[in-house]
Amino acid sequence: MILPPIQYLRPATPADAVATLSEVDGSVVLAGGQTLLNVLKLDLAHPAALVDVHRIDALRGVRHTEDSALVIGAATTYAELASSPDVRRTHPEVADMAAGLVDRQVRNRGTIGGNCCLNDPTNNFPPLLAALDARFRILGVAGERVLRADEFFLGTLTTAVGRAELLTAIEIPALPTGxxxxxxxxxxxxxxxxxxxxxxxxxxxxxxxxxxxxxxxxxxxxxxxxxxxxxxxxxxxxxxxxxxxxxxxxxxxxxxxxxxxxxxxxxxxxxxxxxxxxxxxx
Ligand SMILES: Cc1cc2nc3c(=O)[nH]c(=O)nc-3n(C[C@H](O)[C@H](O)[C@H](O)COP(=O)(O)OP(=O)(O)OC[C@H]3O[C@@H](n4cnc5c(N)ncnc54)[C@H](O)[C@@H]3O)c2cc1C
CATH class of the missing domain: 3.30.390.50 (CO dehydrogenase flavoprotein, C-terminal domain)
Incomplete structure (x- = not known):
C-alpha cells in the first residue's frame, strides 16, 4: 500500500526529538522502521508525523563505562552490534544475538531500541536484556529516568516509554568473572x-x-x-x-x-x- 502523506521530522539531538514529540500531536518515533513502516503500510496506525531518530549521532554506537558496563545507543543497529569488537569482547551474547537476527536487510536497519520499545513478545532482545540486568535510559521533557527490565517491559507491545519520551540508551553491567x-x-x-x-x-x-x-x-x-x-x-x-x-x-x-x-x-x-x-x- 502507498502511504498517505505524513509529516517527516528529523531532529538533531535526543533533546530536540523529545521536544518535537511533545509539541507535535500524533507524532511517533521512527527508528529502523522495520516494524513501524510495515504497520503504516498495512493501514494499522495513522500517526500525524514521524520523528526520525535513526541518524541522531548521540543515539548511535557503543561505549564502556569505567566499571566496564556496556552502554548501547538506542538507535544502534543489529549490524553495528554484531560487528563491534568492543561488544564482542565484554558481551559476546549481545553480539551473537544481533548477528543471528533475521536477515541482512533487517540487521542493517533494525535497532536495539526499536526492538525493545516494540516489545513484541517474540522479539529477541527483551529476554536477553532482562537476563543481563540491563537498565533502560528514557528521556522526557521532565528529564531522564532509568528503569530495570521488569519496570520497562509492561506487556504485549507495551513498555514504560511514554508518548513524548525517547529510549536513549541501554546499559548492561559487566558480567561477573565466571x-x-x-x-x-x-x-x-x-x-x-x-x-x-x-x-x-x-x-x-x-x-x-x-x-x-x-x-x-x-x-x-x-x-x-x-x-x-x-x-x-x-x-x-x-x-x-x-x-x-x-x-x-x-x-x-x-x-x-x-x-x-x-x-x-x-x-x-x-x-x-x-x-x-x-x-x-x-
Ligand atoms: C521480516 C522481518 C522479520 C523480523 N523478525 C524478527 C525476529 O525474529 N526477532 C526480532 O527480535 N525482531 C524481528 N523483526 C523486527 C525487527 O527486529 C525490528 O527492527 C524491531 O522490532 C523494531 O526495530 P526498528 O528499529 O525497526 O523500530 P521501528 O520499526 O522504527 O519502531 C518500532 C516501535 O518502537 C518505537 N521506537 C523505536 N525506537 C524508539 C526509541 N528510541 N524510543 C522510543 N520509541 C522508539 C517506534 O515508535 C515504534 O512504535 C523482524 C522484522 C522484519 C521486517
Missing part, C-alpha cells in the same frame, strides 16, 4: 517468529552457581523471569544442576496450542541450562 549465558529458541519457520525462547545466565565461582537469571520469552507478553528456578539452581555445582520443570499458564494461538507452547518452553529452558553448564566447564 558468568556464562546461553540462549535457545524454537522458531515457527526457518526465518520467522519464536514460539518459545529461554535465556539462562549462571554466575559460577569455584564450581558453584552463586547467582542465576532464568528468563523466558515468547510465552507471555513480556519477558518472564523464573525466580523459583533461579533459586533452585543457586548453590549447585553446574554439573549437578537439577532438572527443570515448569508450571506455565499459557494460551493457544495460531502457532500452536497452550500445551505445545508450554512443553516447548520447557524444552528450550532445559537446553539453555545444559548449554550454560557446558560453557561453564570450558
Amino acid at each position: 558468568s556464562v549465558v546461553a540462549h535457545e529458541h524454537l522458531q515457527v519457520g526457518a526465518d520467522s517468529w519464536a514460539l518459545a525462547r529461554a535465556v539462562v545466565r549462571l554466575d559460577v565461582t569455584d564450581h558453584v552457581v552463586t547467582d542465576a537469571r532464568v528468563v523466558l520469552g515468547a510465552v507471555y507478553g513480556s519477558p518472564l523471569r523464573l525466580s523459583d528456578v533461579e533459586r533452585m539452581l543457586v548453590g549447585s555445582a553446574p554439573a549437578a544442576l537439577p532438572e527443570v520443570e515448569l508450571d506455565l499458564d499459557t494460551a493457544d494461538d495460531v502457532h500452536g496450542s497452550a500445551a505445545y507452547r508450554r512443553e516447548m518452553a520447557e524444552v528450550q529452558l532445559r537446553r539453555a541450562v545444559r548449554a550454560a553448564v557446558e560453557r561453564s566447564g570450558r
Whole structure:
C-alpha cells in the first residue's frame, strides 16, 4: 500500500526529538522502521508525523563505562552490534544475538531500541536484556529516568516509554568473572517468529552457581523471569544442576496450542541450562 502523506521530522539531538514529540500531536518515533513502516503500510496506525531518530549521532554506537558496563545507543543497529569488537569482547551474547537476527536487510536497519520499545513478545532482545540486568535510559521533557527490565517491559507491545519520551540508551553491567549465558529458541519457520525462547545466565565461582537469571520469552507478553528456578539452581555445582520443570499458564494461538507452547518452553529452558553448564566447564 502507498502511504498517505505524513509529516517527516528529523531532529538533531535526543533533546530536540523529545521536544518535537511533545509539541507535535500524533507524532511517533521512527527508528529502523522495520516494524513501524510495515504497520503504516498495512493501514494499522495513522500517526500525524514521524520523528526520525535513526541518524541522531548521540543515539548511535557503543561505549564502556569505567566499571566496564556496556552502554548501547538506542538507535544502534543489529549490524553495528554484531560487528563491534568492543561488544564482542565484554558481551559476546549481545553480539551473537544481533548477528543471528533475521536477515541482512533487517540487521542493517533494525535497532536495539526499536526492538525493545516494540516489545513484541517474540522479539529477541527483551529476554536477553532482562537476563543481563540491563537498565533502560528514557528521556522526557521532565528529564531522564532509568528503569530495570521488569519496570520497562509492561506487556504485549507495551513498555514504560511514554508518548513524548525517547529510549536513549541501554546499559548492561559487566558480567561477573565466571558468568556464562546461553540462549535457545524454537522458531515457527526457518526465518520467522519464536514460539518459545529461554535465556539462562549462571554466575559460577569455584564450581558453584552463586547467582542465576532464568528468563523466558515468547510465552507471555513480556519477558518472564523464573525466580523459583533461579533459586533452585543457586548453590549447585553446574554439573549437578537439577532438572527443570515448569508450571506455565499459557494460551493457544495460531502457532500452536497452550500445551505445545508450554512443553516447548520447557524444552528450550532445559537446553539453555545444559548449554550454560557446558560453557561453564570450558
Ligand atoms: C521480516 C522481518 C522479520 C523480523 N523478525 C524478527 C525476529 O525474529 N526477532 C526480532 O527480535 N525482531 C524481528 N523483526 C523486527 C525487527 O527486529 C525490528 O527492527 C524491531 O522490532 C523494531 O526495530 P526498528 O528499529 O525497526 O523500530 P521501528 O520499526 O522504527 O519502531 C518500532 C516501535 O518502537 C518505537 N521506537 C523505536 N525506537 C524508539 C526509541 N528510541 N524510543 C522510543 N520509541 C522508539 C517506534 O515508535 C515504534 O512504535 C523482524 C522484522 C522484519 C521486517
